[in-house]
Amino acid sequence: MGWHRWRVAGASAVALLMIAGCGGAGNDVPAAKKPLKVVGQFEFHSLDPSTAGGVFTRLQVAETLVDADVRGAPKPGLAETWAASADGLSWTFTLRPGALFHDGTAVTADVAAAVLNSAQGKAGTPLATVPLKAISADGSSVRVDLTEPFAPLPAVLAHTSTQILAPSSYGPDHAVTQVVGSGPYKVAHIQQPADIELAAFEGWRGEKPAISEVTYQAVGRAESRALMAESGQSDVTFGMDPTSLQKIKQSRNLDIVDVTLPRTILLKANAGHEILGDVQVRRAISLALDRESMATALLRDPEMAATQLFPPSLPDWHQASATPLEHDQTAAKDLLAAAGWLPGSDGILERGGKKFTVSLRTFPDRPELPILATAIQAKLKELGIALEVKVGNSSEIPAGHQDGSLELALFSRNYALVPDALVTLAGDFAPEGGDYGPMGWNDPALTSALHVLASGNDAGQAAESRRKVTEILQTQLPVIPVAWYRQSAVVNTRVEGLVLDPLERSWRLSDLTWKK
Structure with missing residues (x-):
């Protein structure tokens, strides 16, 4: 099709604005003839469904x-x-x-x-x-x-x-060399890892997409995505950071659409670690987190402070009766002292001549993660914990799980990757743990409760089994909830009809129309 694609990942704001200033070549083209320009944070390094993530289902291919x-x-x-x-x-x-x-x-x-x-x-x-x-x-x-x-x-x-x-x-x-699906859009061109061009599939027997051409571009930096939205280089933009959203709210040409997701930002702790294996230490770390302040100041959404692992958007799993996770710095210090951790001459906690120094891995694909990691680092420093934050590639977290080098990790976990959260939980909390579940930890009672639920033979005890799962996780904290998650997309006012899917299965681009 020869559609022109802007490559802006890593570009400076000045360069991007220069692009925007000279990007009016297509402005005289009737809207119905233009491709819908979608920008997001997710690159795709593989075409295989098992490793490509959800990009081709999100795009309805x-x-x-x-x-x-x-x-x-x-x-x-x-x-x-x-x-x-x-x-x-x-x-x-x-x-x-x-x-x-x-x-x-x-x-x-x-x-x-x-x-x-x-x-x-x-x-x-x-x-x-x-x-x-x-x-x-x-x-x-x-x-x-x-x-x-x-x-x-x-x-x-x-x-x-x-x-x-x-x-x-x-x-x-049998390697996947091209993506030939059956959805309302077909792939016209792919350039890994960041660009896809789509066209409406003429053989689709459902309702035909109103917009027949779509481009998707993965852009790594949140600032670049925001500039693309503001300059009109993107029609629909995903993966916006809270600061950019506040600025975009002032724009008359852009709308913000959001939905609460069954996703939780959490700290994964290596429970096989010589320090983090102590449940009292994990509880102290949890108590040190001022979740409400972080959600208010960094996520700009105090309702997203996580009081338990499962957000209200998972009504079958969220337990209103659960004792909420709280912020109590004094109680955290008392727990650490009881575990033998006392301040050294430099203020860093010590026990048996060993300093309390651990590392935390996170990644920038979700722009809120690095800033939350910095806030966590500051709160733990108040306790006397020296936390080294390493911002790298998301693949370093499962790799660290597999080779045993991971200590702490900050990431977001979608408990509806499979629409029934039970499937994700059974994988994450299996006895051997999971890449995005516990590390060096298992609980036979939790394993049994999940197995009974999966069998379907719970004889009306499903609610009690789910309550037991929450109670165990709330007490043992093999993963430490930090915040729940609200997904936002920025939509140019020339586009109508975007409704976000809380399960993130589809971006529903076939429902969109150009404003008349």
């Missing part, structure tokens, strides 16, 4: 067998109906008739079963954790046989790693 509504309840995707056998060991997913891939080939049960069999063999994907016996084609249906009942299976088949791609997507070694 690829579909999964099952979709989900805004509350996480399953709804039809490529499968229009599904049912489980009486014993819960066999599920049948009947495909939507007439569905086509972007290369014109039919979406068949054979293709879908082959894709899912490939996905379940890839470590780290939710499907790999399901007690699978076999996945096969049965006429126009996909049949999934299990070794034991697993109630949240439909939610797993809504995860982005299970997106169904056409056989033409794969090379000779």
Whole structure:
């Protein structure tokens, strides 16, 4: 298509404004003929559904067998109906008739079963954790046989790693070489890791997108994304930092759309660490956090101060009766003193000749994380804890988990990556821990409660099992909640119809229209 793309990641504000000043070449083009310009923070270094993240489902290029509504309840995707056998060991997913891939080939049960069999063999994907016996084609249906009942299976088949791609997507070694999906938009051009051009798919049998061309650009710096929104270089901009949002609120050409997400910003502590393995130390760190002040000053949203791991946007898991996490610096100092940590001559806590020095890893993809890390560093310094903040790549957190070098990490965890939070929790809090779950910690009672929930045989005790999970996590603090999360997008007033998905499965670009 030859659409012109601005490359601004890392550009200075001056350079960006120069671009904006000379960027009017397309202003005389009727709106209906322009591509919708979308900017976000997520790069994609792989095309494989298991490692590309959700970019191709967010852009409505690829579909999964099952979709989900805004509350996480399953709804039809490529499968229009599904049912489980009486014993819960066999599920049948009947495909939507007439569905086509972007290369014109039919979406068949054979293709879908082959894709899912490939996905379940890839470590780290939710499907790999399901007690699978076999996945096969049965006429126009996909049949999934299990070794034991697993109630949240439909939610797993809504995860982005299970997106169904056409056989033409794969090379000779079965590596994904192009993304040929079945959604309302098809890929016209990709330049990894930051640029995608889309066109409306003429074979889509649902409601046709009102805007037929879309560009997506990943831009790493929040300041650059904000400048692109302000200068009109972006129509829809995701991943805005709180400071930029305050400034943008003054603009008459930009609107802000937001939604509370089932996502929590948390501190992951290495409970196998010689210092952090002490639950009293983890409780002291939690007590040191002035969550309300951080949420007010840094996130500009005091309601996002986390009093427990699960936010109110997860109503089945959020426990109104739970004793809230609080800020109490005196109590924190008392806990540390009881654990043998006393101030040294330089003010840093010491025990047995060893100073209380730990490191915290975080990353800038979500712009609020580095500033929250700095605030946490300041609060822990008041206790006498020397915290070294390392801002790097997000991949360093799972890598540090795997090699044992991680001490503390600050990141945000979306508990609805799979629409049923139970699936993510079962992976994160498995006995061996998870890349974004506990490290060096497990609790048999918690493991048992999650297993009972997954079996679907809880005999009406699901609410009690979820309460028990929250109680254990609130007491042991293998991960320390910091803040809940509100997603915001900046929308140019020339665009109408954006409604954010709280599950972040789709950006719903096909619903957008140009303002008349």
